[in-house]
Amino acid sequence: MKYSIGIELGVKNIVAGVLDKNGKLIRRDTIPTNKDRAFEEIIKDMCGLISKVLSDEDLEVKNIKYIGVGCPGITDNLNGIVLKNYTMNFNNVKVRAEVQKYFNVPVYVENDGNCVAIAEYLLGAAYGTGNSLTIKVGVGIGGGIILDGCIYNGLNFGGTEFGHMVIDFDGRPCTCGRKGCWEQYASASALIGRTKQLIEEYPDSILANIASNCCNNQITELTIFEAAKAGDDKAKKACQEYVLYFAEGLANIVNILMPEVVIIAGPISKLGNSLVYPLVDLLREKIYCKELHIPEFKMAEMGNAGIIVGAAMLGAFKDEKLTDLI
Amino acid sequence: MKYSIGIELGVKNIVAGVLDKNGKLIRRDTIPTNKDRAFEEIIKDMCGLISKVLSDEDLEVKNIKYIGVGCPGITDNLNGIVLKNYTMNFNNVKVRAEVQKYFNVPVYVENDGNCVAIAEYLLGAAYGTGNSLTIKVGVGIGGGIILDGCIYNGLNFGGTEFGHMVIDFDGRPCTCGRKGCWEQYASASALIGRTKQLIEEYPDSILANIASNCCNNQITELTIFEAAKAGDDKAKKACQEYVLYFAEGLANIVNILMPEVVIIAGPISKLGNSLVYPLVDLLREKIYCKELHIPEFKMAEMGNAGIIVGAAMLGAFKDEKLTDLI
Incomplete structure (x- = not known):
């Protein structure tokens, strides 16, 4: 059985969540973003948090089908790039490529508001x-x-x-x-x-x-x-x-x-x-x-989990394999 | 060779146009709407104007593939009905059915702003x-x-x-x-x-x-x-x-x-x-x-012909037979 990871890359905090195949959030953890650092350091910590939530659930990378990252700002969701961001130093950052330095799985990147819209559409009030x-x-x-x-x-x-x-x-x-x-x-x-x-x-x-x-x-x-x-x-x-x-x-x-x-x-x-x-x-x-x-x-209906749930669902949403998330 | 008819049903005037198969407006004529009349009378005059522009081009109904009507207001373009209109007495008027009492050809009805958007998309500045x-x-x-x-x-x-x-x-x-x-x-x-x-x-x-x-x-x-x-x-x-x-x-x-x-x-x-x-x-x-x-x-790029050109193209647009208008 495979799982997916959703990340909320926020101005204050980074939140990582593990979703099971039914779209249920089974684990969540948070670290401070310390947003004024170089993006490489933030992504390193983010990937460390992914490893932690996986380990806390006794999972390994091979159990993961997708990683999704929800970010503020203008996001090229085709190429996995944060193009422009007025609140953090994420301008033209290849988030997909950076995350794939740590994890060899498909990575999706999307604007955080779009993640919430996707989560509500797939599993919440817009279903x-x-x-x-x-x-x-x-x-x-x-x-x-x-x-x-x-x-x-x-x-x-x-x-x-x-x-x-x-x-x-x-x-x-x-x-x-x-x-x-x-x-x-x-x-x-x-x-x-x-x-x-x-x-x-x-x-x-x-x-x-x-x-x-x-x-x-x-x-x-x-x-x-x-x-x-x-x-x-x-x-x-x-x-x-x-x-x-x-x-x-x-x-x-x-x-x-x-x-x-x-x-x-x-x-x-x-x-x-x-x-x-x-x-x-x-x-x-x-x-x-x-x-x-x-x-x-x-x-x-997603409360404060909208971004991580939507981000974790990005892979299935884009592949249109919604009935077969894992 | 077949032609199509576009109508601008305006608050002041009714304009009828004949389009040839290249989307060229070859004939146009105008009558006053006298908007405070019953809708049946307005549609009767509109259909009279269609007959006139056809006759002026030596055409008959059999030469016509589509009639399109562009109207102000909220328009059900699937069923050819003007649902609501704040400027004329056209509320819940089945324009398609009314026009088909006069002409046995496919009739399309659309909001006038949408007609202009369609004309510019098919033949004008948004091409x-x-x-x-x-x-x-x-x-x-x-x-x-x-x-x-x-x-x-x-x-x-x-x-x-x-x-x-x-x-x-x-x-x-x-x-x-x-x-x-x-x-x-x-x-x-x-x-x-x-x-x-x-x-x-x-x-x-x-x-x-x-x-x-x-x-x-x-x-x-x-x-x-x-x-x-x-x-x-x-x-x-x-x-x-x-x-x-x-x-x-x-x-x-x-x-x-x-x-x-x-x-x-x-x-x-x-x-x-x-x-x-x-x-x-x-x-x-x-x-x-x-x-x-x-x-x-x-x-x-359509000047004041946007509504009639867009209306005349509705049939081809909806049928997606844009390369084969006639």
């Missing part, structure tokens, strides 16, 4: 659909489009940069150089930033109290929604604003693509129905020709 | 490309996406509503009920509206003079660009603003789809390089990861 849109909301907003069972790349793999869609002309400055990009309003980072702002402005508020007591001082995307539920009016208003911004950008994308199903993934998916219910109400107003059709909106 | 995006800028902003040689529909044919993408949160009110939609800033109507506004504000300006003398009092999308060229500073600033709004929305769509080529069609394409050159300069700044790739930007 059984032909055309799905997965929006991954974390530090920024990325994701993937599945059309007729294939990942959509665009010219030179440069499409699906959903976060860099201006929704507020002349609005908040974005890292990409434009103003008013969606991710400056609707990313998890934007929500956490707003939370911190409110805590600073209102240090005696319910929100500030929740933040200091309940979260071990760790402010997350959930904090402000908890405060809103507990009766903090300022937090409630900020949550409503957040959902409104989220809906504005999502309605834009739906008006262009009109997929069968929209999956909301990434850290923000922890919000669950606190986000989905008010969001869908707004989308019902905002989507063009809503009398006829709106897609189904769902939270991702 | 030879796999993935193209055609943006049709007129009263509103529509268009079509060609992926791997097929038109992209989206769920229930509801995709590619490019104009209803909010670029200015809480901005100008749109007919769709949202605020800040792209077409309120970058459509030909928006540009003409701004032109009229400036003429009213500055009745002694170069712009006002050009509008009253050179255009037979007919203000078009060209008027303000002519005034800018002639040295009207206010007109120049308005043109720059217009191109900026145009670029903002187009960069959004390119960041999502990253097509090989973007075709700008509709009345606005008459602006030619006055629009394309400054637009491409802005897009080079605004497109994400522009160091790696930006699509090619071109003006449509």
Whole structure:
């Protein structure tokens, strides 16, 4: 019986997972990325982590059918190269070739948002659909489009940069150089930033109290929604604003693509129905020709394993041997 | 030798064209739509116009292989039905069945923006490309996406509503009920509206003079660009603003789809390089990861015949008998 390995090459951490032939994640381990190092060192550590999870499961390289690596940035998934990355020193790095210096197995490389879209399509909330849109909301907003069972790349793999869609002309400055990009309003980072702002402005508020007591001082995307539920009016208003911004950008994308199903993934998916219910109400107003059709909106089912599961499935997905992963 | 008929069912006019087997438009005629009538009357007149253009070319129904109808609105191109239309009384109208009451030939029905995209793909500026995006800028902003040689529909044919993408949160009110939609800033109507506004504000300006003398009092999308060229500073600033709004929305769509080529069609394409050159300069700044790739930007080649040519080609396009139209 053969297994596959999925890697999340993240800005903070590298996560490696082992999938069995049913797509079940049977082992997972994490090391820090220390992103400012040379890419060779990062890949060496990544391959060390692969050896570790294999050994922890009493497996050897010969038991592995595929290795898949999910990375941020623009990724040439045909040749296994990370072309461009604004958050790490991975520019024009031949990840496939580098990993194959350590392991003589097929290696696949894909953008992390596309990995999540593939995982949800093959095993999660988009299972059984032909055309799905997965929006991954974390530090920024990325994701993937599945059309007729294939990942959509665009010219030179440069499409699906959903976060860099201006929704507020002349609005908040974005890292990409434009103003008013969606991710400056609707990313998890934007929500956490707003939370911190409110805590600073209102240090005696319910929100500030929740933040200091309940979260071990760790402010997350959930904090402000908890405060809103507990009766903090300022937090409630900020949550409503957040959902409104989220809906504005999502309605834009739906008006262009009109997929069968929209999956909301990434850290923000922890919000669950606190986000989905008010969001869908707004989308019902905002989507063009809503009398006829709106897609189904769902939270991702893969939790924080979306990238590693999708990455581990890349080989089977690209070979279209989905019924015969191993 | 067989021919095909293309119809533009417009809000103001119905245009019928005859295409020969090389896709050459050999005859064209126009009647007013009088859009507030019952759809049966409009279709009766449309079929009368088809008979007229046939007769003017000494052709009979037996010489016709296909009839194609391009309509505004959401169009079920499988069953030949206009599902929803905000500008005419064509809601759930079985156009194919209605036209076949008059002509016993295969009838195809398609959204007008998709017709233009198909015409440019088969015979115009997108010829030879796999993935193209055609943006049709007129009263509103529509268009079509060609992926791997097929038109992209989206769920229930509801995709590619490019104009209803909010670029200015809480901005100008749109007919769709949202605020800040792209077409309120970058459509030909928006540009003409701004032109009229400036003429009213500055009745002694170069712009006002050009509008009253050179255009037979007919203000078009060209008027303000002519005034800018002639040295009207206010007109120049308005043109720059217009191109900026145009670029903002187009960069959004390119960041999502990253097509090989973007075709700008509709009345606005008459602006030619006055629009394309400054637009491409802005897009080079605004497109994400522009160091790696930006699509090619071109003006449509079909002029105002895009809808009828695309409509006439629908049968061959859908049958994939492109080398054997007749």
